[in-house]
Amino acid sequence: MGVRFSSKTKEAIAGYIFAAPIIISIMLFTIYPVFAGLYYSFTNYQPTEAQKFKMRFIPEEAMMFHTSVFPDEEDVSYEEVAEFFNPVDFVLYDVGVNLNERQIEAVKNYLDSERLIKDFLAGKLKEEMTVAEFMERYMKAESNLFKRYIPDFIGLSNFKKMAKDQYFWISLKNAFVYSIIVVPVQTLLAILLAVAANMNIRGRGFFKAVFFIPAISSSAAISMIFWLIYSKPGVLNRLLGYLGMQPIDWLNNPNTALGAIMVLNVWTTAGYFMITFLAGLQGIPRTIYEAAEIDGAKFWTRFWKITFPLLRPQILFVSIMGIIGCMQVFDQIYFLIKNMRNITISYYIYKNAFEYHNMGYASAIAMVLFLIILFITTLQRKFMKEEAYF
Numbered sequence: 001m002g003v004r005f006s007s008k009t010k011e012a013i014a015g016y017i018f019a020a021p022i023i024i025s026i027m028l029f030t031i032y033p034v035f036a037g038l039y040y041s042f043t044n045y046q047p048t049e050a051q052k053f054k055m056r057f058i059p060e061e062a063m064m065f066h067t068s069v070f071p072d073e074e075d076v077s078y079e080e081v082a083e084f085f086n087p088v089d090f091v092l093y094d095v096g097v098n099l100n101e102r103q104i105e106a107v108k109n110y111l112d113s114e115r116l117i118k119d120f121l122a123g124k125l126k127e128e129m130t131v132a133e134f135m136e137r138y139m140k141a142e143s144n145l146f147k148r149y150i151p152d153f154i155g156l157s158n159f160k161k162m163a164k165d166q167y168f169w170i171s172l173k174n175a176f177v178y179s180i181i182v183v184p185v186q187t188l189l190a191i192l193l194a195v196a197a198n199m200n201i202r203g204r205g206f207f208k209a210v211f212f213i214p215a216i217s218s219s220a221a222i223s224m225i226f227w228l229i230y231s232k233p234g235v236l237n238r239l240l241g242y243l244g245m246q247p248i249d250w251l252n253n254p255n256t257a258l259g260a261i262m263v264l265n266v267w268t269t270a271g272y273f274m275i276t277f278l279a280g281l282q283g284i285p286r287t288i289y290e291a292a293e294i295d296g297a298k299f300w301t302r303f304w305k306i307t308f309p310l311l312r313p314q315i316l317f318v319s320i321m322g323i324i325g326c327m328q329v330f331d332q333i334y335f336l337i338k339n340m341r342n343i344t345i346s347y348y349i350y351k352n353a354f355e356y357h358n359m360g361y362a363s364a365i366a367m368v369l370f371l372i373i374l375f376i377t378t379l380q381r382k383f384m385k386e387e388a389y390f
């Protein structure tokens with residue numbers, strides 16, 4: 001007889017089947033990258049090296065470059081070629097593969113130079129092959145070192161390097177300054193927008209849409225619009241010119257570039273967080289405001305004594321999400337900032353990973369950023385209680 005399951009077990013199995021796609025996606029694209037980044041932070045991993053043993057080449061051409069000998073030449077002896085052949089230099093410079101110290105020692109001790117030279121002179125190296133296939137054929141031992149790229153474990157070297165890296169500290173400082181200014185401003189502005197959108201006035205649906213549109217617009221498109229505003233011949237400088245002021249290069253001047261990006265970020269995110277506060281406002285009982293009006297409380301008194309305190313759960317959520325977003329700000333910096341004095345830490349991670357091809361060091365910086373955000377978020381949850389009053 002087949003196995004019979006209870007109704008609860010069947011429901012659980014069905015639930016896991018339906019949830020399987022999202023569970024697998026989270027494991028592949030969230031959990032695995034976190035642990036991979038942690039591992040790489042203790043290595044010298046370089047993405048450009050990852051495919052080096054799969055590179056295809058023609059051994060005969062590499063031998064010709066190395067020895068300056070053509071296999072079809074007459075009167076070329078094995079001894080003459082062997083005299084000029086250096087196995088390590090051949091693999092490093094003529095095959096074009098970077099090797100670590102262990103691999104260099106293996107090539108020096110185990111590469112079958114005699115067989116390689118004889119095959120070269122006999123014209124047997126014309127076939128294209130991968131580096132891994134070549135090493136498998138001509139290494140007497142330890143050919144497994146050349147089958148796939150394994151970064152060297154370097155311990156805490158990346159973190160020690162970070163402590164002496166001036167651009168790491170500049171980018172970290174900029175991220176903190178950015179967060180300290182942007183998060184309170186965008187939170188307060190979002191609350192005010194939500195209060196305005198919650199009022200019983202004509203056209204409030206239109207104003208809600210206008211406030212929210214920047215949040216759903218393409219970051220690249222918005223960055224280009226603000227580039228047209230901030231550029232030296234742009235809209236902002238033209239307006240300032242009418243007031244008799246000299247044009248300012250807002251994005252290339254280190255004293256103004258980061259502030260200009262802060263204004264852009266506040267404008268794009270305030271409308272998004274407005275929706276969160278609007279939901280909170282609509283959950284506050286109307287009777288509380290009516291009682292305050294009867295007692296003679298003015299608008300701002302009601303705002304600071306009733307609205308603001310009762311939005312505490314939403315304020316906590318928005319401040320946490322704002323801190324996380326600001327500490328990780330990247331796209332506006334990537335599109336608009338061209339000097340290293342105004343970069344943020346996420347952009348510096350990108351430069352190390354994809355421009356300097358130093359993924360191990362980038363992973364170490366990413367781990368530090370993760371710990372900083374985790375620490376700040378923990379402090380926020382500890383000192384900003386989210387319980388509501390009703």
